Every structure is written in C-alpha cells, then in structure tokens.
Amino acid sequence: MIKRHKIIVVIFILILFPFGCMVGPKYSKPEQQKTDSYKNERNLDSLANVTNLKWFDLFNDDVLKDLIKKGLENNYDLKIAVSRIDQLRAQLGYAKADLFPSFQYGATINSNDKNFTPSTAGASMSWELDFWGKYRHENNAVQAELLATEEARKVVLSDIVSNIAYAYFQMRNLDEQLEITKSTLETREKYYEIINQRFKNGYISEVDKVQIEQQVAIAEAAIPNIQRQITYQENTIALLTGQLPTEIPRGKSNTELRIVSEIPLSLPSALLENRPDVKAAELRYKAANERIGVAQAMRFPSLNLAAIAGFASADLSNLFLGSSYLQNASAGIAGPIFAFGKNKRRVEINRQQAEQFKFIYQKTYIGAVSEVEQSIQNIKTYKEEWKARDRQVKAALINFNLSRERYDSGYVSYLEVLDVETNLFNAQLSLSQLSERQLSSMVELYKALGGGWNL
Template structure:
C-alpha cells in the first residue's frame, strides 16, 4: 500500500511540474501606422475622448426610429445567428477546458456462466494526458480569443443593423418628401395646364404652349409610381431588418425635423483599436492563430499519460464484493512521434502561415478603419457645404419661377422659359431632399466608423 502511495505522489509531482513548460511563440501586437490626428478631423478635438460610451439611442430625436432599431435588436435574424455562434464558441471553450483535467469512466458486466474469459465486474478508471508542453493550454487560449472575437463579430452585426435601419429610415423619409414634392409639382403643373388649355381653346396661345405643359404634367405623373415602388421596397427591407413580415412602416419626424448629434469626439487613429469591433475581432483571430502554433509545436514532442483503475472482478456474482475480488492499479506511459516524413514540422509551418495571414488581415482592417473615418469626416463636412449651396439654389429657383411666370402671363416671354424655371426648381427641391437624407446618414456612418457604443 505504501508503495502505491509513493507512486501516486511521484505521478502527481510529474503532473504539476509541466505547467511551467510551454513551447510556442509569445504573442506580441503588430505595429500599426502612427498619426496624431485624422486628416479631416477637428484638430481642436480632445484626442483622449472617444465615442465608445456614447450610446446609439442618444444620437436620435425620433421615438419612432428608436423603436424600429430596438425591434431590430430584438428580432433581427442576423443578430440571432451571431448570438447562436457566440453560445457555440462558449461551449467549445468548455469542451477544451475539460482536456486539462483527468477523465473518469466506469464499466460493469454481469455473466451467468462461471468463466474467466467473461467475468462479472464493476470497475472505475481514470486517464489523464498531462499538458507537459502546453498543447491544451495553447488550445484553450486560442478558443478564448476566438470566443472574444465572436463577441466582437456580434457587435459588428449589431452596429450594422442599427446603422442600416437608421439610414434606411432616412431614405424612406426622403422618398416620402420626394413624393410630396412631386405631387405638389404635379398639382401646380395641372393647374397651369388647365389655364393654358383654356387659353388655347380661346385662341390666345399657340398649341406649342399646350403640348409643352402637357408633357411636363406627364413627367410628374410618371415619377409618382416610381417613387411609390421605391417606398415599398424600402419598407419591405426595413421589415426584414426588424424581423417582421413585409408591412407598412410607421413614420415619425421628417428628415427636416430630425436632428442628429453632429459632433463626435474623433480620437487619434490608434484609439480605433479600442473602439472598432471589426479591428478588435481581427486582432483576436490573429492572437488565436498564434496560440495554435504552440499547439502544433507541442504535437512534435512526447505525450505523458497517467492511468488508474480500481474495482471488483470475480467469476461469480456472489463473490464480487469480497476482498479477494478487489483490484487496483496505477501507471504512467509515454508516447510520441518517431518518424513521419516531416508531417509535424510542416503542421507547425502551416499554422505559422495562418497566423501571418491573420496578422495581415488585422493590419489591413486597421487601415480600412482609418480610411472609413476619413471618408465619413469629409462627407459630413462636404454635405453641410453642399446643402447650404443647394438651399440658396432653391430660393433663387423659386424667385426665378415666379418672375418667369409673371413675365409669361404679361406676354413678355414664351412658355418655354417658364417650363425651364419650373424644371430647375423641381430638380433643386429633389436634390435638397436627398442631401438632407445624406447629411443625416453621414452622421450615423461617422458614428459607426469611429466605433460608437453599440452595446
């Protein structure tokens, strides 16, 4: 008995010792380009601040839009898929953690015949592969990184859902506004047609004036079903995003009444690593692949195993639990590769190249993130300037139309001038409506590009 106890103590010492031995490279974060500020950012902005803690619900002032986004977060199938993948990653990590500990099994067998070949038995056994070279620890670290990367992927899906619903809603309200502008233009043109048609019948104007305004009425009429089709398509798209069957979407404020927080803290580009979930995800995948190099290297070395068995074995059931039937044993073993034509060495090289690929993906994602912020910052600034110019254009176009209309009815110009002025006003109104939508959308996309708080 004392001999067995000593053997157990020796084996336990061997089991504890290897946790200081781990083969494989240590992780180090890849270097990234350094810059103090964004090219199109506000140079006076506090660069220590970021938008991580700024919740998406605080940047909108439309309860209907906020409600749609909340429905999307609750019901969107892409987000549900991402959550299912997160739970799967948690389960895989739990499976891998179990490899660090011994496994226990039991077995029992009953036979009516008294034979030594098939004896009655009730035994329990233990087997344990010692993590001498860190194979299981590297695997666990890899899965932990992949679990965190899966959570970052969930955040990417979440940010995409929130921003897509918001942008789609702005586009929907833009089409509503375009429909209203077009219907008003059609009404104005129809009234002008009625007047000119009566004047044509009375012989005061030429037929050319009549057919010109008739053409413009038809153009406005043709635009209405086009806009209605676009509205239906957007409503169906938003319905899918919020996880419901296609149905009309509730409206809130118009784009002209909507306000979005227009100033976000634009931290230095390196802070994107702390904000952007897609950047964090690719870095975590690189970290995981780096750990798997250690797994592959550990497979090149011998593996050490401890096994133990205890139980009762007897030819007859009646003698099963007697002292003579009791059996116990404990032992250790070693096994390892001897010669496999370089397969294990190449496995290490394969994992090194996978890690290198993931590092390059991480670096590329980082640069894309900076580029997206630069584009978003420039879009926000330029859309503001363009909107101001378009608004001045509408004021001038409206005055031009009023003057041309008055000049026509006083007989100074042909109706062609009135039509040209009316067409310019119509196009300017549609352009301003689209720019209002783009302004709102650019704010959302800037918030997303900066890694806003989507949690």
C-alpha cells in the first residue's frame, strides 16, 4: 500500500512540474519607429473616435449603404475568410488536446483455448508530459494565428467596403461624364445643323463644316466607350456584392456626396494600432516566436506516462473473473543523442522565420504611416484642385458663350469656337473626375487608419 502511494505521489509531481518548466524565448513586442503626430496634422481638425465611425454613413447615400450591406452579407471573399477562422478554431482545439492524456479502449476475442493469444477487454491511457513546453508553445502559436486570421478577416472586410465605395464613385463619375458628353454632343449637333445650312447657302467655307462634323463624331465615339466602362463598374459592384451581373441602382451624384462629406481628421500615430493588417503582422510574428520554443523543446527528452487496466484470459468464459483482472502503469523517457546538428538547425530555421515575420511587421507599420500621410495629402490637394477646376469650368462656360456670340456676329472663325468648346468639355470631365477622387481619397484615409470597420 505504501509503495502504491509513493507511485501516486511521483506521478502527481511529474504531472504538476512540467507547467513550471518552459524552454524558448519569451515574446516581446518589437520596437517601432514612432512619431507623435503626422506632419500634416496641424492643417486638419481633430476627431476623437475616428475608428468607431462608419465613414459611409457620412456620405448620406442610402443606395451606397445598401450595396455595402449586401457586400458584407454575400461577398465570397468574406465567406472564405470566415471559413478560415473556423478552421483555425478547430486547429486550436486540436492543438490543446495534446496537453492532456489520451484514452483508448480495445477488446479481442479468441474461442480457441489452445491458441496462445488470450481474450482481452480493457482500457489504456498514454500521456506525453509537456515538460519543456512544446505543446504549450504550439498552442500559443495556433492561438496567435487564429487572432491573426480574425484580423485578416477585418482586412478583407475593409477591402470589400472600400472597393464597393470606389467602384460606386467611379460608376457615378462615369454617369456624370456620360451626361456631359451627351450634352456636348447635343450642342455640337445643333451647331452642325446651323453651320451646314450656312455652308449650303454659301455663307461659310467647307472648313467650318468639316470641323464641326469632326467634333460631332468625336462626341459620338466617346459615348459607347463610357457606356462600356459603366457596365464594367456595374459588374464589379455585382461581384463584390455577391450578385449576378445586373443594373446597379443610383443614389446621389458625386458632387452631392462631395458637399456633405467634409470629414474631420484625427491622426495620432497610436491610431495605427487599430489597423487590422498591422495587428495581424504582429500576431504572425508572435506565432513564429512561439515555434522557436517548440523547436527548442524537441532537443530535450520527452517524458511519457502509460497505464492499462482490464481483463485477459485464455479461456473466454473466465474473461471477467477477478483472477483475470490486470493493471499496469509505466513511465518512459526518450530523446535525441546525436543527429549531426539537425535539431540545432531546426531551432535556427524557426528563429530566422520569426526574424522575417518581425521585419514584415515593422515594414507593415511603416507602410501604414506612409499610407496615412499620403491619404491626408490627397484629401487636402484634391480639395484645392477641385476648387480651381470649378472656377475653370465656370470661366470656360462664359468664354464658350462669348465665343459663339462672336462667331455668330462674324468676328472670329469657328476654329476659335471649337478650341474654347473643347477646353470646356475637358474641364467638365476633369471636374467630374476630381469629385470622384476626392471621395475615394476620404475612403482611403479611413482604410489607412484602420477605422470605420466596426460594423
């Protein structure tokens, strides 16, 4: 009885002791190049909780919000990301199971008394003690990878939301360009009828007629080109929202959206900690760091416990008698002696892999700072450029009307009118494109900050 108690005490100590012994490096967050604020912050207003905003609510376009909602419900990339998270959750449970003993059962029946193989029925237990922390390190690594995958899901989510917005703004820009082109074509066709009649009456030369005819053809050719681009953007939105190709509904114009979307900005560098790709990169480095401990633990001997209890008898009829009962417990140790540096190299391989993930994390952070800085500059400069282009369009429109009056009065050739009208047309297209770029740059800033995705 005393001997049995001693065995129990020894086993109990062996079970508890491993949890106080864990080889491998402890994780510490890599140092990052920090800046208290971005250089453009002095030019901008502040916003306390930018990351908690749903930026697309600020555009006040129900059609856009409905498309984004459909994208979050139906997008296949997001469904794939969620499936990967579920897979890693299962993998985490699989890794955790290695920390505990495994139990098996088995039975054999032999009706031949002369056979040397007895009949048996019993259960067994086997357990590799996590003495050096191999399984705990692996468990920590998988847990970090699970968290990284959840952050990757947020990256996919932000990509879906922003890509739908980009495609929507581009589609509305093309809609506006189509209207500008149709209006220009209508004006040119009307003028063509006037000039053609004047040519027939001998008041003007054929040069004026050919010039306006050429401009009509240019406007006509531009329309199907824009229509193709609109269809492409509609198909892009349909794919992002998990739909078959279909006509996409329209909401507010880009000009209307631009007016209501004056977004204040808050840009402390700590805000980048909310970026899911930055978080994911750090978690992948953490997982790689844990696997250094796994490799180091594999250089040490493994400790195993085993136990069996059951019945065994050559006579099947006596299998479950008390005399047939047996039990046994054992402990074993096994480890590498000499493997020509293989185990040492395994540790070095994992150490270098962790080093690579650390560099990736640091690069991701620096890239995030750069993206925010560029997004701020884009918003500022697009706003200034839009104001200048708007003045250009207004001036070009006045100039065009004056030029037509001068031509009708016979003071200038139609070549001057064409030049002025072309400048107006190009200025209107540029203004439309700038409205889209302004909206897209605001989306880019929120994406760069990692905010607005708490849906």
